Amino acid sequence: MGLGVMGGPMTAHLARAGHRVTAYNRSPERAAKWRSAWEGEGLSISFAETPADAARGADIVFTCVGNDDDLAAVTLGGDGVLARLGEGALLVDHTTTSAAMARKLGEACAARGIGFVDAPVSGGQAGAENGKLAVMCGGSDEDMARARPVMEAYGKAIVHVGPVGAGQTAKMANQMCIAGTLAGLSEAVRLADAAGLDLDRTYEAISGGAAQSWQMDNRWQTMCRGEFDFGFAIDWMRKDLGYALDEAKRLGLASPVTALVDQFYADVQAAGGNRYDTSALITRLPEGNTKK
Numbered sequence: 001m002g003l004g005v006m007g008g009p010m011t012a013h014l015a016r017a018g019h020r021v022t023a024y025n026r027s028p029e030r031a032a033k034w035r036s037a038w039e040g041e042g043l044s045i046s047f048a049e050t051p052a053d054a055a056r057g058a059d060i061v062f063t064c065v066g067n068d069d070d071l072a073a074v075t076l077g078g079d080g081v082l083a084r085l086g087e088g089a090l091l092v093d094h095t096t097t098s099a100a101m102a103r104k105l106g107e108a109c110a111a112r113g114i115g116f117v118d119a120p121v122s123g124g125q126a127g128a129e130n131g132k133l134a135v136m137c138g139g140s141d142e143d144m145a146r147a148r149p150v151m152e153a154y155g156k157a158i159v160h161v162g163p164v165g166a167g168q169t170a171k172m173a174n175q176m177c178i179a180g181t182l183a184g185l186s187e188a189v190r191l192a193d194a195a196g197l198d199l200d201r202t203y204e205a206i207s208g209g210a211a212q213s214w215q216m217d218n219r220w221q222t223m224c225r226g227e228f229d230f231g232f233a234i235d236w237m238r239k240d241l242g243y244a245l246d247e248a249k250r251l252g253l254a255s256p257v258t259a260l261v262d263q264f265y266a267d268v269q270a271a272g273g274n275r276y277d278t279s280a281l282i283t284r285l286p287e288g289n290t291k292k
Contacts, residue, residue: 001051001074001081002026003034005231006094006121007064009128010154014062015043017153022046024054026065026074050079060150061085064094064121067239068101075105087113092147094135096120096236098243099165099172102138106164115143118164119151120171124277125231132156136174138166172244178278179241179261181215186282189223193287199224219279228276228283237278238265 003011003025015021015038023045025031031047038045048054051074055061061081065071071093075081081091091109093102093116102118109116117139127133135155137144144160151158161170188211192202203220206212222230241262248255264284273280 001054001061002064002095003030004064004066005125006128007062008034009125009131010062010064010094010133011045012038012041012043013131013154014150015045017150019150019153020044022048022054022058024048024051024074026070051075051077051081052079052084055081055083055085055089058085058089060090060092060147062092062094066095066236068097071095071097071101071105076108082108082112082114085112085114088115090115090117090143090146092117092119092151094119094121096171096175096240096243097168099168099247102165102168106139115140115146116164117143117147118167119147120167121155122171122174123156127156128154134174135159136161136167136170138162138164138168138170140164168243169247172240172247175237175240176244176255176258178215179237179265180257181213182219182278182281183257183261183264185213185215185219185223185279186285189220189282190285190287193224215279223279223282226283228273228280230277230279232277233275234265234268234278234280235274238262238269241265 001024003023011021011023035047063071063074065074073080085091091114093105106116117137119135119137121133121135123133131154133155134157135151137158137160148158161167192199207216241258244258245255245262264281267284268276268280273283
């Protein structure tokens with residue numbers, strides 16, 4: 001369920017692994033685009049008109065949509081997955097949602113005798129396309145044992161964090177780390193540039209030490225070049241950080257850095273950068289204001 005920049009490649013990996021796959025996407029245009037690509041590769045994938053039709057007779061259903069409301073629509077609605085998914089089947093959700101939504105869906109599945117794993121992913125579009133996603137999972141040991149071998153088609157690191165809802169909470173921690181790292185990285189690039197340093201050599205000098213990170217290795221050069229088209233949009237990051245801040249509040253925790261960077265992203269949105277990837281945080285710090 002869901003053939004976007006993450007769900008589309010993941011679906012293809014399932015077919016390449018030899019699974020019999022039926023796909024559904026809310027936008028027929030996107031479904032047609034992906035269908036054309038897959039048919040050219042020779043993959044055997046059927047397409048359904050509704051989530052319920054896609055789930056009929058399925059052993060496992062995977063969902064990867066936008067947010068809580070999107071997930072509720074494709075699972076709990078009249079034509080949703082749970083309307084047709086049989087007792088003993090398994091639902092695995094790769095959407096990044098609130099932990100509350102994961103728990104709600106887990107309860108709905110349990111009432112129908114259906115297993116459930118909340119399993120948000122990290123690794124971006126490249127991770128999905130290359131089959132190297134990190135998957136953070138919440139659910140029972142039994143449901144994880146069923147889900148893991150299938151998720152291995154696109155997951156390089158699949159970790160069972162705890163009960164239902166734990167996967168989403170781990171993803172919140174993941175997004176908080178990314179947001180803070182990118183805020184520091186943005187300021188570091190601007191500092192080095194304003195000081196007249198060679199940016200390539202600066203990266204070489206600092207990436208081998210304690211400052212090294214995935215974001216530095218994969219985004220330093222592209223941030224320097226002003227390239228911000230890597231799949232995971234700022235709109236989605238703000239959605240994720242909102243979930244994290246809500247959960248922190250529920251737990252009685254302060255998250256001042258996350259709240260601050262969330263507002264920095266709001267500034268980028270206000271400047272028209274909604275669909276830029278998250279490394280576009282650097283655009284909030286114009287070069288002209290830092291150059292000597």
